[in-house]
Amino acid sequence: MKTDIEIAREADLQPINEIGAGLGLSPADLLPYGHDKAKVSHKALVDVQEAPVGKLVLVTAISPTPPGEGKTTTTVGLADGLNRIGRKATVCIREASLGPNFGMKGGAAGGGLAQIVPMEDMNLHFTGDFHAVTSAHNLLAALLDNHIHWGNSLGIDPRRVTWRRVMDVNDRALREAVVALGGPGNGQPRETGFDITAASEVMAILCLATDLEDLERRLGRIVVAETFDRTPVTATDLGAEGAMTVLLKDALQPNLVQTLENNPAFVHGGPFANIAHGCNSLIATRTALHLSEYVVTEAGFGADLGAEKFFDIVCRVAGFRPDAVVLVATIRALKANGGVPLADIGRENVEAVLAGCANLERHVENLKLFGVPLVVALNHFDGDSDAELRAVQSLCARNGVRAVVADHWAKGGAGAAELATAVSEIAESGEADFRPLYPDDLSLAHKLETVAKRIYRAESVYLPQSVRRRLQAWEEAGYGHLPVCMAKTQYSFTAEARLIGAPNGHEIPVREVRLAAGAGFVVALCGEIMTMPGLPRRPAAETIGLDDGLITGLF
Structure with missing residues (x-):
C-alpha cells in the first residue's frame, strides 16, 4: 500500500x-x-x-x-x-x-x-505566511521593549506587559523567560515568554480581517501592556500597525x-x-x-x-x-x-x-x-x-x-x-436557521459559563477573583460585547484529557484570561492548556531527513 x-x-x-x-x-x-x-x-x-x-x-x-x-x-x-x-x-x-x-x-x-x-x-x-505572522508579532514585541528602553514616555509598567513573543516550533523551555539581562544597554529586564505562532493574536487577526484596511485597524487595536495608572497601551500607541501591515500584506x-x-x-x-x-x-x-x-x-x-x-x-x-x-x-x-x-x-x-x-x-x-x-x-x-x-x-x-x-x-x-x-x-433544503450560542450583550463571565455548561456539560466554571476583576475591567473599558475563545484540551469535554467519552457535572477551571482586542475576542485558558506546546519523548523531527534529495520521515 x-x-x-x-x-x-x-x-x-x-x-x-x-x-x-x-x-x-x-x-x-x-x-x-x-x-x-x-x-x-x-x-x-x-x-x-x-x-x-x-x-x-x-x-x-x-x-x-x-x-x-x-x-x-x-x-x-x-x-x-x-x-x-x-x-x-x-x-x-x-x-x-x-x-x-x-x-x-x-x-x-x-x-x-x-x-x-x-x-x-x-x-x-x-x-511563508507563518513566518510573516511571526515577524509581525515579534516586531511589535521589539518596538514595545525599545520604547521602554528609550525613556518610556507612555509610562508603561514593565510588570504589566502582556505581549509575549512567538515562534513556530514546539519549545517548552521558552514558556517562561526573562529578557534584557546583561546590563542597562540591553533594556529593562522583565519576565515574559513565548507562545507558538498559531496562538498569536496576529494570526487570529490575519484570519478574521476582511481587507488590508481592516487588517491595519485590528493590528492597531492590539493591547500590549498597561501604564502605571492601568491605562491600556495599544500597538497604535507604539506606532507599530503600519510596519506590521507591511509585513503581512502578502x-x-x-x-x-x-x-x-x-x-x-x-x-x-x-x-x-x-x-x-x-x-x-x-x-x-x-x-x-x-x-x-x-x-x-x-x-x-x-x-x-x-x-x-x-x-x-x-x-x-x-x-x-x-x-x-x-x-x-x-x-x-x-x-x-x-x-x-x-x-x-x-x-x-x-x-x-x-x-x-x-x-x-x-x-x-x-x-x-x-x-x-x-x-x-x-x-x-x-x-x-x-x-x-x-x-x-x-x-x-x-x-x-x-x-x-x-x-x-x-x-x-x-x-x-x-x-x-x-x-x-x-x-439545498432551506432547513438551516443559524443562530450563535449566546448574544453579544451577555457578560463575559456568562459567555464563558454558557459555553462550559451548554457545550461541555459542566456543572460550574471556576473563575478566580483575579479573573473576575479582569473581565469586569474589560467590560468597563468597552470590550464586554466580544465573544469568548475557550482554550482547553482537545481530548475531552472537560479540562482533563483523560476523561474521554461524554462526562457530565464537572468543573471548568479558568486560570487566566487574555484580551485579544484586535482579533475581537477574549481567550480563557482552562486547566493546564499551554499556548506553547512541548515536544514528545520521541519527536518526529528525529526521523525527518533527506535521501537523494527527497524528504523522508515527514509522513
Whole structure:
C-alpha cells in the first residue's frame, strides 16, 4: 500500500493558472509561487465580491483520539465528491504549523486519495505566511521593549506587559523567560515568554480581517501592556500597525492550490482550535463563496472547540450563515472513546462502539443548538465491520441524523459521492436557521459559563477573583460585547484529557484570561492548556531527513 507522500508525489498536477481559470480567475489575478501554487491578488479579492454567494458546509468531528478521525481527509474528499456529482465546489482549510509536523501530529493536507497538493510544500513553509505572522508579532514585541528602553514616555509598567513573543516550533523551555539581562544597554529586564505562532493574536487577526484596511485597524487595536495608572497601551500607541501591515500584506492574500482530483483549494491561516479559534481565514472562505457553488471548510479538533468557535466567532464577525454541517467519526475512534485499548482497536466490538457513541451523540446534540442541519460521516477503514457500521447508523437514525459511510481515503471523490449527495440535499433544503450560542450583550463571565455548561456539560466554571476583576475591567473599558475563545484540551469535554467519552457535572477551571482586542475576542485558558506546546519523548523531527534529495520521515 502506498503512503500518503508517495501518492502525493505521483499526482498529476495542473498548472495553477488552470485551477484559477476554473474559478473564473485570470492569470493577472494570481501571484504564482512556482507552477502549482499561487496567491489571489488584493485586486481580485475586491472584484469577486459582486458575485453570488454559494452554499457553506462546515466539517467538524468527534473528540480527537489516537486512532484518528480523518477530518481533513473527509473535508477534501467531500469537496471532490461534490464536484463528482456536478456541484462546483472549493475546499478551504488551514495551513500547517511546523510545531506539530516536527512534534507528533504529522501533516495537515489530508490523506490517501483525498489530499491537497503539493503536500510537502504545504507542510513546510508553504508561501511563508507563518513566518510573516511571526515577524509581525515579534516586531511589535521589539518596538514595545525599545520604547521602554528609550525613556518610556507612555509610562508603561514593565510588570504589566502582556505581549509575549512567538515562534513556530514546539519549545517548552521558552514558556517562561526573562529578557534584557546583561546590563542597562540591553533594556529593562522583565519576565515574559513565548507562545507558538498559531496562538498569536496576529494570526487570529490575519484570519478574521476582511481587507488590508481592516487588517491595519485590528493590528492597531492590539493591547500590549498597561501604564502605571492601568491605562491600556495599544500597538497604535507604539506606532507599530503600519510596519506590521507591511509585513503581512502578502500573507493576507489567500493561497490557491488543488486536490489530487484537480479541484480548487484555498489553504490560508493557521490558528489552533485548542488555544485559538481554529479556522482558516475569513477572506479565503468569503472569496471561495463568491467563486463556487459550494465551499467546504473545516474547524479544528472536535466540535466542542473548532465548530463552536466557527459559529460563535467567525460567523459572528463575517456574517456567514452555514447551510450544512458534517460531523466526522470513525469506528476506531468510537472504540477508543468506548475504552478499548489501542492494541485491540482492530477487533470487532459492537458494544464498545456503541459505548463510544456517547461522545458522538453529545456532539450531535451540541451542533443542533446552532440550527444548522447535520450529516454524520463515517470515515471508513478496512477493519470496520458491517455490524459496527450498522450499529452507528441505527443509533444516529434514532437521534434524527443520517450517518453515511464514506470511503474517500481509498477511492477519492468517488468514495464520497453518497456523502456529497446527502450534504447537498440538506444544504439545498432551506432547513438551516443559524443562530450563535449566546448574544453579544451577555457578560463575559456568562459567555464563558454558557459555553462550559451548554457545550461541555459542566456543572460550574471556576473563575478566580483575579479573573473576575479582569473581565469586569474589560467590560468597563468597552470590550464586554466580544465573544469568548475557550482554550482547553482537545481530548475531552472537560479540562482533563483523560476523561474521554461524554462526562457530565464537572468543573471548568479558568486560570487566566487574555484580551485579544484586535482579533475581537477574549481567550480563557482552562486547566493546564499551554499556548506553547512541548515536544514528545520521541519527536518526529528525529526521523525527518533527506535521501537523494527527497524528504523522508515527514509522513
